[in-house]
Amino acid sequence: MNRHKDYKEKTSDLYMNLGWNKRGQVAIFVIIAIVIVAVILVIFLRPRLGFTTTQGFSPEKYLGDCIEPNLRDNINKIASQGGYYNPEGFVVYNSTKVKYLCYTSQYYKTCMVQQPKLREHFEGEIDSLIKPKVEQCAMNLKAEYERQGYAVSLSQAEESISIVPGNIRINVIAPITITKESSQNFRSFKVNIKSEMYDLIMTSVSIIDYESTYGDSETTLYMQYYPDLKIEKTKLSDGTTIYVLTNVISKESFTFASRSLAWPPGYGIEEVQ
């Protein structure tokens, strides 16, 4: 007990010798507490801040803004052609080549599915189309950092696309190291672009299923179930049906063709093969 008291007295003397009084001690403790809280806040909040470097510059936002216009154009083009950029097996409708996702050349027969994995195919088409743009945007990002006074090391950029409900996600894998006073490494950037294409594609798959099984689909039910969906169905003289699915909120649309359970004119004696 005495030893403890001695220690307290000694340390107290020491602080006094250093010119610190009790108030000073309290101040030190407060500063330490603030530092601890600040460290905790940084630890907890850091992931939420994202990859933001100096002056609020976000490489993800930069890449997103760079890629989006090109991506949107390509999505619109592919979506208007049944999920294909350069379709084979198509019908020309309103000067656009619309891919047959289900087709039979015969009369009175249901169609054969031509693309069972539409979403994956769509992703692949976008991927191949935006690759040059992604590389260009990664180079632009490097240039932007260099403009801000960073030394930048950038590896070859690669990307992967995934279409999910409400979004098109682009994972840009572009290992980059930026150095000014200290170094920062980024391996990949996640770019999210708002899009309702997933629902349009999956509804199209469901319509294809109906077309291949029953020869036709009842679009009114889809529209009653999904308030944001509009389906326009146009039947051409040769038995082809053009489907245009539109999200009435985002105005995005997906167009494809099908020829199933087609009827010939008259008895079709001369038409049936």
Next chain:
Amino acid sequence: MKNNKGIFGIILLFLIVIVISLNLFSVNAIENTVCCEKTQSGLYCQDVPSSECAPNSRQVPTSCQSTSYCKPGTCYDSVEGTCLDNTPQIVCNSNNGTWSEIKPAQCGLGCCVLGDQAAFVSLVRCKRLSGFLGLQTNFKKEITNEVQCVLSVQSQEKGACVYDFEFERACKFTTREECLGNNAGNSTGGNGEFFAGKLCTAEELGTKCGPTKETLCIPGKDEVYFKDSCGNPANIYDASKINDKEYWANVKDKSEACNPSGSNANSASCGNCNYPLGSFCRETTSESAKASYGNFICQDLNCKKTQNGQSYKHGESWCVYDDAGSQGESDNSVGSRFYKHICINGEEVLEQCADFRQEECVEDSISQGGIKFSQAACRVNRWQDCTAQTEKADCENTDRRDCAWNEEAILAIQNGSSKGACLPLNTPGLKFWEGDEAQAVCSLANYQCTVTFEKGLFGGEKCTGGCECLSDSWEKDRIGICKALGDCGPKINWAGQEGYKEGYKIDVK
């Protein structure tokens, strides 16, 4: 003379040979089809003439059903959990799908519970959807129909789930199951305390969540809801209850909210939208009506004054036949077709039935609580065997065909045996500009009428037999029969224009 006969005989024989060879040639012109793995136009597994197959594409002189590579079956997408029927094996396999001749067990449907919503899908699809929503998979295989599936989630008890988060009393408005951790992966950590029928803003719960003047739309719900300061939905938006503590404390049913029997379309003060009546929660725009509080409103989805002058509710469909001529009277105009119109989101969308009137539009309506709901559909025009019917009862059997009995008509195939013929109710379209089929169909209306005259003693003639054929009405009837068979006779087109030719001929011999 004999020589002349011989030469004539040789020429006749030569002509016969030419005619026969031409016929044979025309028969051979219809090329046999093969199952083509890929056609020149890039389509897979089509039964087409061999000449249409792509180079290096496999082809077998049989139907695709019988081949190994084009055999249709079910293609299973193991990522999305979807199954597509009638997919050729090669198409499925080349797209990394899993093909099987019969539907695999993975395609079996069950009830997928997604929070307070449900989907009747396969197990893998359920996992995929749950993953998107950040929920643990809750798949009920024992539920075997969609209605039961939807009802099962509607009966879920909802309330305030209070839990501790970052030294605060947080709250989430959710189901009991999710709150108490039966559905792991939820934000409450499964350690919440559940208060059934309570809102997170109830003062007695002492949570950090309070009332706001903001509103929101909830996926799968029609109505506009108040939003609390934690982002949770509260009760249905009612401007008059914005400061009502009780309204912010206890869950109110739709029937207890403002104007439950109306659609409340474009109402600034009431967010009790009613989808069957044509209103749905939507964000306000510069063109839409504004709400007194918040940025959401019950948008009017109904169609006012459509093409036929009537108003329809969202989702209603109806038939339109507005081309020239009539319908259902065995006299449709050339090029005319049936249309189904649909009211969607305040917009009138039209859908054609098959061309050449191979489909016709049928319409009916259902009434519930004095509210009529019209539904239309394109269905096959069953005219094909009309002329083969000899009995009125068979002709008018609407379960089998769409025909009308004409008491006075006699068709060429009847050999004049008896009066009365069965004719299509909606005449089919024909490709009269090419081929011989139209001529064959229309020639059924050919008729030979023998009129007998008797000379009088003092000159003059008196008609004694077949005299009706001399009347104007007979000619009119024959024209009617001709027109009823298809695009035959003196018809007008869909725009109301007459043809360049008379369309019929009466020979008097």
